[in-house]
Amino acid sequence: MTDQPILAFLADTLSGPSNEPLYRRLEQALKQAFAASLIRRGAALPSERVLSTTLGISRVTVRKALDVLVADGFLDRRHGAKTVLSSRLEKSLSTMTSFSEDIRSRGMEPGGTWLSREIARPSPSEMMALGISGSERVVRLRRLRTADGMPIAIETATLPARFVPDPQEIGDSLYLYLDAAGALPVRALQRMQAKPGTPEEKRLLSAPDDAALLVMERRCFLADGQIVEFTETRYRGDVYDFVIELIR
Structure with missing residues (x-):
């Protein structure tokens, strides 16, 4: 070039x-x-x-x-x-941004492929993460996220169904949908750990056999304290870095 x-x-x-x-x-x-x-x-x-x-x-x-x-x-x-x-991607852990915002800030075009969109009963872990009872319904959204067409992460977002009456109406950005619905989160708690990927996850991500996945769990809150979203994102560890700024 x-x-x-x-x-x-x-x-x-x-x-x-x-x-x-x-x-x-x-x-x-x-x-x-x-x-x-x-x-x-x-x-x-x-x-x-x-x-x-x-x-x-x-x-x-x-x-x-x-x-x-x-x-x-x-x-x-x-x-x-x-x-x-750089061929690696970085995500700051000091600010709450969407996947699309992160990728666009690196000069790349975010994309994704829906793997599933469903309304279901919550699992015990989802009940605990969202602070809801087993009688409530949740919307579970699973998709493969890409940057310039390259598979980057598998994202599973779970929300109380009252915030997302019809999951088929969600477009490319969940946060744009929540913003329009008046339910955009204002703060989040995150936890990160490394885990081995399953054969299916490695296939979806086109990841090397020896690649570990960086798993990010995030609970997002509205201004009134309601939990609007629980998301687990499994990033390719061979192309994604997480950065934390420390100030003394």
Whole structure:
């Protein structure tokens, strides 16, 4: 792939007036280029020398912008001085975001395939997680989640049926549906652990035989304390990282 499209995009983006530091402007311009799919995942960026010469900025400024993107997980530095768009995905555990929001923030297009959508009686574990009785109905949603078509996770979301009268009405985003219904969660409790994947899970995820799954359980609450959602998401451990920011 030629470097010309991304170089032309960066030059055009940086040409306008701004009070931001130049390295920060380059960092943001590169993120926009990633989101526009001007460079594929795993592909090498133009070299620091080419970026510096083409854009008319110092290599120190270029390196500072790239360092920020490496630290944030957007880029990887490889042997031979190559800097490539990271093929791994990261999810921050400090904010409550949807799968679609996470994937779009990395410059990729989220997708999914429905595996099942049903209304059923809750299991004992679902009753405990949602704080409901066995007489209530739940909606159970199971789907394969993808990023740019690549299988990433198997997601099973369970909600009290009073929040989702007809699960067939849910489109690509559960949170968009809940927002429209006035039931968007405002906080969540999460628990993560590693588990071996079953043969069926590995088949759905196209995961290597030795790949572990990162299992995230999340309970989501409304402002009044009602539990609106319990979701278990099984991520491919070979392509997904979880990041926590710690402040002393």
